[in-house]
Amino acid sequence: MNPTLVAINPEEHNVEINLVYASPDNISGRAIYKRPLCLLHRDAEMALRKAVTNAGNMGYKIKIFDAFRPQEAQEMLWESLSDSSYIADPQQGSNHTRGTALDITLVDSEGRDLDMGTSFDDMSPLSHHFSDQVSPKAQANRLLLLNIMEEAGFEHIAHEWWHYALPENEAHALIQSVQLAELNPMHQ
Numbered sequence: 131m132n133p134t135l136v137a138i139n140p141e142e143h144n145v146e147i148n149l150v151y152a153s154p155d156n157i158s159g160r161a162i163y164k165r166p167l168c169l170l171h172r173d174a175e176m177a178l179r180k181a182v183t184n185a186g187n188m189g190y191k192i193k194i195f196d197a198f199r200p201q202e203a204q205e206m207l208w209e210s211l212s213d214s215s216y217i218a219d220p221q222q223g224s225n226h227t228r229g230t231a232l233d234i235t236l237v238d239s240e241g242r243d244l245d246m247g248t249s250f251d252d253m254s255p256l257s258h259h260f261s262d263q264v265s266p267k268a269q270a271n272r273l274l275l276l277n278i279m280e281e282a283g284f285e286h287i288a289h290e291w292w293h294y295a296l297p298e299n300e301a302h303a304l305i306q307s308v309q310l311a312e313l314n315p316m317h318q
């Protein structure tokens with residue numbers, strides 16, 4: 131396994147995980163991952179632990195929809211959408227392929243997703259951070275998530291309320307599938 135990637139699991143990290151690209155229930159309409167592996171670069175894993183603590187102190191839990199994404203999966207998603215506002219062109223590389231990005235929401239103590247105004251992967255202007263077209267409650271929930279994640283060292287991007295990544299850093303190279311021979315869901 132690539133030594134920079136760490137497996138995230140619900141018990142150890144105190145998170146919920148619903149990997150949407152491991153089922154057909156995503157924007158591409160097909161399962162992109164054959165195995166539901168949730169992996170992050172070790173730097174992102176450490177920051178996630180901090181975010182989980184921050185969220186827990188306020189009575190919330192983090193739910194992860196996606197984390198590390200192999201290059202082939204990025205290419206499959208690109209074929210499905212080809213809109214660079216929402217999917218990084220595989221030629222440029224995605225922070226998901228560096229293992230430093232994750233897509234998340236917050237759940238309350240009853241396990242209910244907080245109202246964020248749109249679902250994850252809603253590729254529309256309503257999903258933009260600071261959109262004033264969603265309810266005030268949803269705007270407040272997005273800001274809550276923003277505070278939790280920025281305090282832990284993550285940055286947000288303009289178009290997707292659910293996406294957070296570590297600041298770009300030369301230590302965070304794109305991780306090629308050949309480095310993941312054992313784990314790569316695309317080569318089984």
Ligand SMILES: [Zn+2]
Nearest residue numbers: 231232233293
């Ligand atoms: Zn993302």
